[in-house]
Structure formats: C-alpha cells, structure tokens
Amino acid sequence: MRWIWIDSFVDFVAGERASAIKNVTLAEDHLHDHFPGYPIMPAALMIEGMAQTAGILVGEARGFAENVILAKIRTAEFEDYAVPGDQLRYDAVVESLDERAAVTAGTVHLNGEPIGRIDLIFSHVNKAAKVPDLPEHNFVFTDQFTSLLAAFRGPGRKRSGT
Amino acid sequence: MNPSRDEVFEKIRDVLTDALGVDDEEVVAEATLQGDLGAESIDFLDMVFRLEKEFSIEIPKGELFADEVWNNPDYVENDMVTPAGLEKFKEAMPHADFSSFEQEPHVSKIPDLSTVNTIVNYVESKLALA
Known part of the structure; x- marks a missing residue:
C-alpha cells in the first residue's frame, strides 16, 4: 500500500491555501478491517490526508528547503464519517508561517458538505540536521507528493473542484 | 486603551x-x-x-521563554547556573520571577520559571x- 492519502489537488495557491480530494473506495484493504462488514474511513487517515495537503502547501511555500514534520494536531473534530463511494475534500489554509514552524487551519468536506475541522502545526527541520533514525516517511513531503503538485500544475488534464 | x-x-x-x-x-x-x-x-x-x-x-524567537539562553552550556557549572549566567537569564527574561530560583539555581528548576x-x-x- 502507498502512503498517499490524497488523490489530487483541486486548488493550490502558493503560501496561502490548498484543497485536495480523496475518493474512498472498497479497494482499500484497511476498510475491510475498519470495520468488517461496516467499512468507514478511519478518522486518523483523514488527519493524515489533511496533513499531506497542508504539508505540501507549507513545504512549497518555502521552496521545499526544509523537511516538514507534522508536530502537533491542534484540533481534530468530525461530525460525520465517510464510506466507500464518498469523496472527501481537505481544504487547508496557512495561518502562520516562519522559519521555525507553520500553523494551518483545515476543513474537511464530505461530498461537498463540511463535516470536520483539522488544525495542524508543522515543524521545519533543516535537511542537513536530519535525524538519522527518522525514516523518510516521517516527513510529510517526499517525491511522491511532488508529482501530485506537478499533476495539478502541469499541462495535463485539470479537474475542477467539487 | x-x-x-x-x-x-x-x-x-x-x-x-x-x-x-x-x-x-x-x-x-x-x-x-x-x-x-x-x-x-x-x-x-x-x-x-x-x-x-x-x-x-x-x-x-526566544524572547518569551529565552530558550537560547537556557540552552547555552557556558552558563552552567556542575548542573548549577553560574552567577554570570543568572544575570544573563534575568536580562533575557525580565518577565519571570527569579526570587525562588536564585536561591538554588539548579538546571532542573529552569522550567519552573x-x-x-x-x-x-x-x-x-x-x-x-x-
């Protein structure tokens, strides 16, 4: 399984805001365990989806000069849940951004309706000072994610937001 | 106002x-x-x-909690903040109450400031x- 919990960007304004969508599908193994006979998208993975959306937004704002680490979940509130066939949209807005860290405010939409709030803090870690034992996947931003951004910005097929 | x-x-x-x-x-x-x-x-x-x-x-950066001063090893000897260090700390954190800390300026007590x-x-x- 690939650790990418967003399918594509539908909006991206550098240093300001980003929106990404995630289509929930029964092809995802974890849904068969969460829960057997009653598949629902785990809230923790919605937080991860928001962290990926907001993390790329934050990383891009500083030219991907530093590694961006999810340091704190300030708020995570959900009023509904997603099931296979649903589409989630993660809207992230940069609230603060400096050389130490970034704060983002996020809203989760389910098929276009707001169902939750996820506010995050990211730490900027100098790539040279990278902790040796920290695995690459601990960083929000990896090459896999640049391709998502490239797909949004590139000359290929563009989608409108939902 | x-x-x-x-x-x-x-x-x-x-x-x-x-x-x-x-x-x-x-x-x-x-x-x-x-x-x-x-x-x-x-x-x-x-x-x-x-x-x-x-x-x-x-x-x-460092103004409210003066973390850069606290993390400077030059101001510590045998786990105690030196008198020179104490002066620096007071200067960096005029908003903190040092009255109890300065009686026994052990590094472990720094967070209590x-x-x-x-x-x-x-x-x-x-x-x-x-």
Missing part, C-alpha cells in the same frame, strides 16, 4: 486551555507550564503562535510598548 491585567489573564487562560488541553481551573497564576500544565516542546511554539494572534503582537504569570507579565509589557 490596554486591557487590564485580569482581562489579559482571562485571554491567556483561554489560550492555554486550547493549546495544552487543560481545564480552566488548572490555569492559575503560579502554575508552571511544564510541570503543572504538562507543556511539551512543540506546545511552546503553539502558545507563541496563539498569543501572537490573540493579542496582535509579534513575539520574536515559565509560569502562567510569566506569560501574563510578558504580554502586559508587550501591550504597554505597543
């Missing part, structure tokens, strides 16, 4: 309950951020961001300058 000390305290209480997930009644003036309220390293940054937003002030009152004093001084 600047808000009264009580008003500043009330706002800081809200900031701390949100940032640290503690109850209103735990946020008393003497409560230490780490020991009593359980703040961890990233929480200090979270508090700084929230305070900046709440009071529309700018908090330069950052209390709710320390933040209130700091914010008041920033607002007075604004």
Whole structure:
C-alpha cells in the first residue's frame, strides 16, 4: 500500500491555501478491517490526508528547503464519517508561517458538505540536521507528493473542484 | 486603551486551555507550564503562535521563554547556573520571577520559571510598548 492519502489537488495557491480530494473506495484493504462488514474511513487517515495537503502547501511555500514534520494536531473534530463511494475534500489554509514552524487551519468536506475541522502545526527541520533514525516517511513531503503538485500544475488534464 | 491585567489573564487562560488541553481551573497564576500544565516542546511554539494572534503582537524567537539562553552550556557549572549566567537569564527574561530560583539555581528548576504569570507579565509589557 502507498502512503498517499490524497488523490489530487483541486486548488493550490502558493503560501496561502490548498484543497485536495480523496475518493474512498472498497479497494482499500484497511476498510475491510475498519470495520468488517461496516467499512468507514478511519478518522486518523483523514488527519493524515489533511496533513499531506497542508504539508505540501507549507513545504512549497518555502521552496521545499526544509523537511516538514507534522508536530502537533491542534484540533481534530468530525461530525460525520465517510464510506466507500464518498469523496472527501481537505481544504487547508496557512495561518502562520516562519522559519521555525507553520500553523494551518483545515476543513474537511464530505461530498461537498463540511463535516470536520483539522488544525495542524508543522515543524521545519533543516535537511542537513536530519535525524538519522527518522525514516523518510516521517516527513510529510517526499517525491511522491511532488508529482501530485506537478499533476495539478502541469499541462495535463485539470479537474475542477467539487 | 490596554486591557487590564485580569482581562489579559482571562485571554491567556483561554489560550492555554486550547493549546495544552487543560481545564480552566488548572490555569492559575503560579502554575508552571511544564510541570503543572504538562507543556511539551512543540506546545511552546503553539502558545507563541496563539498569543501572537490573540493579542496582535509579534513575539520574536526566544524572547518569551529565552530558550537560547537556557540552552547555552557556558552558563552552567556542575548542573548549577553560574552567577554570570543568572544575570544573563534575568536580562533575557525580565518577565519571570527569579526570587525562588536564585536561591538554588539548579538546571532542573529552569522550567519552573515559565509560569502562567510569566506569560501574563510578558504580554502586559508587550501591550504597554505597543
């Protein structure tokens, strides 16, 4: 399984805001365990989806000069849940951004309706000072994610937001 | 007109309950951020961001909690802060109450200097300058 919990960007304004969508599908193994006979998208993975959306937004704002680490979940509130066939949209807005860290405010939409709030803090870690034992996947931003951004910005097929 | 000390305290209480997930009644003036309220390293940054937003002030790196001074090994000997170090710390954190710390300036007591009152004093001084 690939650790990418967003399918594509539908909006991206550098240093300001980003929106990404995630289509929930029964092809995802974890849904068969969460829960057997009653598949629902785990809230923790919605937080991860928001962290990926907001993390790329934050990383891009500083030219991907530093590694961006999810340091704190300030708020995570959900009023509904997603099931296979649903589409989630993660809207992230940069609230603060400096050389130490970034704060983002996020809203989760389910098929276009707001169902939750996820506010995050990211730490900027100098790539040279990278902790040796920290695995690459601990960083929000990896090459896999640049391709998502490239797909949004590139000359290929563009989608409108939902 | 600047808000009264009580008003500043009330706002800081809200900031701390949100940032640290503690109850209103735990946020008393003497409560230490780490020991009593359980703040961890990233929480200090979270508090700084929230305070900046709440009071529309700018908090330069290291000004509120003087972390760069605290982390300087030149000011420590045998786990005790040296007299020269103590002077530096007082200069860097005029908003902290050193009266109890200076009687036994052990490094383990450094976190106790950052209390709710320390933040209130700091914010008041920033607002007075604004």
